[in-house]
Amino acid sequence: MKPNPRTTKKTLKIYWRYAKRYKMGMLKIYPTMAIAQFAEDFAIPLIVSSILTKLAAGKIDELSLDKIWPILLAVVLLELFAHLLWNYVVRTFWRWQEFVMRDLNMVAFDHLSSMSYRFFSNRFAGSLVNQVNKFCGSFERLTDALTWNVYKLAVGVVFTVLVLAPKAPLVVLAILFIATLYVPLIWIYRRQQLPYNIRWSAAETKRTGQLADAVSNILAVKSFANEKLERGLMRERVDEVYGRSMDTMKLNMRQELITGALQRSINVVVIILSVWLAVTGHIQAGVIYLALTYTAAILRRLWDLNNTFRTLTRVFGDAADMTEILQIEPEVKDPDTPEVPKIKSGAIEMINVGFDYPEKKKDAQFLRNFNLSIKSGEKVGLVGPSGGGKTTITKLLQRFMDIQDGEILIDGQDITHLKQDELRKYISYVPQEPLLFHRSLSDNIGYGQTDASEKHIKNAAKLAHADEFIQELPEKYETLVGERGVKLSGGQKQRVAIARAMVREAPILVLDEATSALDSESEKLIQDALWKLMEGRTSLVIAHRLSTIQHMDRIIVLDNGKIVEEGTHQDLVKSNGLYAKLWNHQTGGFLED
Numbered sequence: 001m002k003p004n005p006r007t008t009k010k011t012l013k014i015y016w017r018y019a020k021r022y023k024m025g026m027l028k029i030y031p032t033m034a035i036a037q038f039a040e041d042f043a044i045p046l047i048v049s050s051i052l053t054k055l056a057a058g059k060i061d062e063l064s065l066d067k068i069w070p071i072l073l074a075v076v077l078l079e080l081f082a083h084l085l086w087n088y089v090v091r092t093f094w095r096w097q098e099f100v101m102r103d104l105n106m107v108a109f110d111h112l113s114s115m116s117y118r119f120f121s122n123r124f125a126g127s128l129v130n131q132v133n134k135f136c137g138s139f140e141r142l143t144d145a146l147t148w149n150v151y152k153l154a155v156g157v158v159f160t161v162l163v164l165a166p167k168a169p170l171v172v173l174a175i176l177f178i179a180t181l182y183v184p185l186i187w188i189y190r191r192q193q194l195p196y197n198i199r200w201s202a203a204e205t206k207r208t209g210q211l212a213d214a215v216s217n218i219l220a221v222k223s224f225a226n227e228k229l230e231r232g233l234m235r236e237r238v239d240e241v242y243g244r245s246m247d248t249m250k251l252n253m254r255q256e257l258i259t260g261a262l263q264r265s266i267n268v269v270v271i272i273l274s275v276w277l278a279v280t281g282h283i284q285a286g287v288i289y290l291a292l293t294y295t296a297a298i299l300r301r302l303w304d305l306n307n308t309f310r311t312l313t314r315v316f317g318d319a320a321d322m323t324e325i326l327q328i329e330p331e332v333k334d335p336d337t338p339e340v341p342k343i344k345s346g347a348i349e350m351i352n353v354g355f356d357y358p359e360k361k362k363d364a365q366f367l368r369n370f371n372l373s374i375k376s377g378e379k380v381g382l383v384g385p386s387g388g389g390k391t392t393i394t395k396l397l398q399r400f401m402d403i404q405d406g407e408i409l410i411d412g413q414d415i416t417h418l419k420q421d422e423l424r425k426y427i428s429y430v431p432q433e434p435l436l437f438h439r440s441l442s443d444n445i446g447y448g449q450t451d452a453s454e455k456h457i458k459n460a461a462k463l464a465h466a467d468e469f470i471q472e473l474p475e476k477y478e479t480l481v482g483e484r485g486v487k488l489s490g491g492q493k494q495r496v497a498i499a500r501a502m503v504r505e506a507p508i509l510v511l512d513e514a515t516s517a518l519d520s521e522s523e524k525l526i527q528d529a530l531w532k533l534m535e536g537r538t539s540l541v542i543a544h545r546l547s548t549i550q551h552m553d554r555i556i557v558l559d560n561g562k563i564v565e566e567g568t569h570q571d572l573v574k575s576n577g578l579y580a581k582l583w584n585h586q587t588g589g590f591l592e593d
């Protein structure tokens with residue numbers, strides 16, 4: 001994604017929306033900063049300068065101990081005052097930043113949560129995580145730069161003019177003249193840097209994406225012995241980052257030759273000018289010291305300003321991806337005035353449904369005039385060749401994606417009239433790939449019903465025959481399962497996923513290859529439990545292993561988005577179609593009972 005001025009404006013708008021929620025913080029920070037800066041950088045040098053002037057004039061009697069101690073005490077008090085004020089400022093500022101970043105993190109998270117299934121299937125999880133981090137981190141860096149550099153510089157210039165102008169107007173003019181040349185110059189330079197930084201940031205995003213992809217699929221990498229291939233891909237990404245970074249560096253250093261020279265010339269001009277003015281009796285000797293200290297402070301900030309502008313360009317480049325994502329409307333939206341769910345027993349009707357994956361080739365809609373009706377409490381098996389659309393139907397039923405034509409009703413109610421979370425409460429789903437969190441087994445099973453009691457969880461685990469292996473684990477139900485459940489076997493993961501669905505007492509049950517990773521012995525055991533679970537529920541069970549679904553009330557054969565056969569197991573075997581062929585293939589031609 002290429003950030004443009006519009007994106008930058010949007011980023012600022014989002015930051016501002018949340019920053020101004022904590023106005024009080026800002027109101028406390030900025031005035032206090034100005035006071036602290038005056039005490040530290042201006043008042044103390046003023047005192048020192050008056051002493052120096054007296055020294056230079058040979059007025060030693062005015063500097064006797066009894067006369068000078070109140071002045072020295074004032075210095076101590078001013079330092080103490082400034083010290084406490086800065087402490088207060090930093091504390092308040094820090095808290096303010098954290099408040100805003102907390103909100104920004106939640107905004108990004110909430111937005112990602114609202115995105116549809118398709119959004120995630122098109123993106124790397126690693127990149128998204130990175131983009132959220134950069135988006136929130138950018139706020140911190142932006143406000144740091146603006147506060148500690150830009151604001152301090154502005155305050156410094158204003159105070160310098162106020163304090164020094166009456167004493168040495170020529171010096172002030174010289175500082176202002178060179179500074180006015182300097183600021184627009186680095187502004188122009190900043191614009192030149194922008195495309196470089198954007199390219200660099202894009203290369204970084206690709207690099208982290210590649211890293212995350214390779215690391216999360218490390219098993220595939222190893223099993224195909226493709227470490228070299230992945231290393232090559234990584235090397236390409238890393239080299240690109242290196243190249244972009246070098247381009248940026250070269251430009252920056254070329255520009256620095258000019259800006260650095262300009263800064264140094266301020267110093268030289270101020271020294272020569274103020275010494276000359278003092279020698280010719282136009283200013284007091286102590287003013288040389290004032291001019292030099294104030295100039296040094298301004299120079300420091302000007303030097304930082306260079307970095308600040310560099311930070312600003314990076315900050316907006318970094319935030320751009322997430323800002324763009326925040327503009328994406330959720331594809332699947334809740335209705336403005338959601339209906340109260342009237343779902344009781346979960347009769348399902350798909351009427352004239354038309355649906356297509358936009359990514360797929362366009363010769364024909366994948367599902368077209370698709371009709372499917374499942375009575376309440378009916379147990380339906382869904383079979384058919386791979387890619388036939390079985391999983392797609394379960395996703396449409398849960399509204400992970402929206403259909404383009406027709407309607408889907410549950411107990412007569414259009415599912416698009418319900419809030420998504422309400423709808424999904426009525427469905428227990430075991431997906432084709434069991435999705436486990438890196439949390440305890442008890443948390444993973446209880447996920448189906450977050451208020452489930454320990455007993456409830458254990459019961460479900462027993463029914464799903466997960467309890468057996470869980471009891472063998474060192475920490476039993478408190479054992480962590482590893483990222484995405486890597487510490488469990490495929491069959492164990494499925495049992496946990498089934499237990500999770502069992503915990504949730506929903507009228508509709510959707511099992512997508514829920515027992516495919518189990519050996520036939522365990523499958524048989526779990527089948528009993530699943531039959532119990534299906535009792536009184538509307539069930540949609542997908543299986544490749546046909547013995548799993550042969551006793552269902554009805555079996556639907558799906559091929560390439562169309563229902564090609566339906567009926568009971570016996571009917572279908574007799575009719576000698578696709579199902580009978582699959583069945584014969586799996587049983588070697590013998591009819592099982």
Ligand SMILES: Nc1ncnc2c1ncn2[C@@H]1O[C@H](COP(=O)(O)OP(=O)(O)OP(=O)(O)O)[C@@H](O)[C@H]1O
Pocket residue numbers: 118121357359360384385386387388389390391392393432
């Ligand atoms: N997110 C997606 N984006 C684009 N096309 C998709 C997506 N998910 C599935 N498809 C395509 O839709 C078709 C149906 O896929 P689906 O997952 O529903 O098949 P399935 O019957 O469940 O197959 P299997 O038995 O292998 O699980 C396939 O051709 C698949 O390539």
Ligand SMILES: [Mg+2]
Pocket residue numbers: 390391392432512
């Ligand atoms: Mg599938």
